[in-house]
Amino acid sequence: MALSTNLLDTVVVTTGAATATLAPQPGDNCHTIIVYNQDGTNSALFGFVGTATALTTANSVIVPAGSAVTLRIGTAKYRPIGRFGGVSNIVMRVKNNGAGTPILSVQFLNSTGDTAP
Numbered sequence: 001m002a003l004s005t006n007l008l009d010t011v012v013v014t015t016g017a018a019t020a021t022l023a024p025q026p027g028d029n030c031h032t033i034i035v036y037n038q039d040g041t042n043s044a045l046f047g048f049v050g051t052a053t054a055l056t057t058a059n060s061v062i063v064p065a066g067s068a069v070t071l072r073i074g075t076a077k078y079r080p081i082g083r084f085g086g087v088s089n090i091v092m093r094v095k096n097n098g099a100g101t102p103i104l105s106v107q108f109l110n111s112t113g114d115t116a117p
Helices: none
Strands: 008-014 030-037 044-050 061-063 068-072 090-096 103-110
Touching: 030 061, 044 103, 061 068
Parallel strands: none
Antiparallel strands: 008 103, 030 068, 030 103, 044 061, 044 090
16 A cells, blocks of 8 residues: 555454455554454454455454454564565455454554654
């Protein structure tokens, strides 16, 4: 993804049993991702995997019901994969953790310059 001109980008996604690619992906100047699970009962998964890779508990982060996870990923310059969806073909994907349709609120915090994790 290109640079975001916003200080904060937000996307809300309803998860299901199938792994889905988050849209939009974090911008090149995104340095922190906050994922909040709005569901009161069901946990959800999110992870950074190839575009055709299904999420499992072995390759993703579990977000318990009513909880949040914060990841400092640094801007593209500092990421081992560089740009999301770029040469590495790595993207952020989401799904439920076996039950329900948890709603995830995902926030991307952006910067105006390079920011280390």
